[in-house]
Ligand code: KG4
């Protein structure tokens with residue numbers, strides 16, 4: 200067997216300093232994520248200047264740890280893949296500067312990766328590698344058999360910054376719909392703040408909601424009566440705020456668990472209904488989930504159950520690969536490189552980097568050699 204090609208992935212677009220080593224664009228050998236949650240918790244959200252400063256402190260130790268964990272040396276690497284947007288400019292610059300320095304010093308090719316493309320490609324990483332300690336290991340939406348994702352598919356990217364629905368085939372991702380205001384994760388974080396839960400709100404609401412009644416409060420399901428595949432979450436956030444104000448104003452103490460469960464169910468209903476409608480309309484056989492909110496247990500459970508009823512398969516990365524990480528960036532970068540795409544040292548960051556027009560998802564399908572090199 201020939202030596203595996205190792206990609207070093209680097210991700211610093213928001214508040215995680217992450218580095219990963221991925222073999223042949225598929226096998227995760229190391230996945231190191233240094234979270235800044237402790238730093239930003241006191242502000243209830245990400246504080247950009249502090250984020251870049253923390254990235255600067257963390258980047259070298261995180262890179263070294265990822266190589267140690269993979270048992271690899273600098274000379275074993277074939278490629279460096281780095282997130283170059285969208286995100287916080289100061290944060291992105293730390294990762295990109297490190298990637299450029301390493302590329303120059305080691306003579307390694309460099310590939311810039313769009314953050315959302317990275318989230319999508321998390322679905323193409325091998326499942327078994329870093330999941331033994333994953334609390335979602337029994338998750339029914341887990342791609343159980345190690346079978347590969349089949350395309351075309353519909354892919355829902357739900358994170359703190361994005362709620363995008365794509366039609367995905369072997370070479371392109373076409374945007375079918377997106378949020379018109381807040382991202383789903385943003386709504387989770389804002390509602391968590393209303394409920395006085397610590398940042399980031401998503402996982403805390405997820406936990407709390409398990410003890411609540413999802414039908415206790417009939418929060419609105421925005422946009423479902425409208426055509427198309429767009430989303431809107433700011434009205435839902437306002438509805439929660441108004442409800443809490445009214446209840447508290449009347450001297451009542453609304454049960455947080457019921458508010459969390461009812462809010463979460465409203466978000467999940469909209470995400471599932473829209474995604475499955477798109478899957479049906481476009482005649483695809485599988486649905487992919489991606490992004491931090493794809494770690495939500497209720498979203499995974501309901502999407503899986505409803506998709507199964509209409510004969511669709513749901514794929515979702517393990518929890519650790521849903522939230523920001525560098526393994527997904529290494530995966531996307533490797534397949535871009537295999538498709539002949541590489542960047543020079545003039546690569547720049549883009550706070551609002553546009554989504555790439557072509558994506559080489561075909562290079563990861565089974566039975567394909569992967570072109571390029
Ligand atoms: O993908 P990600 O790590 O960063 C961005 O690209 O934004 O997503 C972070 C978002 C946050 O809004 C966080 O609250 C949300 O994902 N999140 C969740 C869960 N875990 C993370 N939302 C709902 N349920 C979860 N279990």
Ligand code: ZN
Pocket residue numbers: 314318358359490491522523
């Ligand atoms: Zn993300």
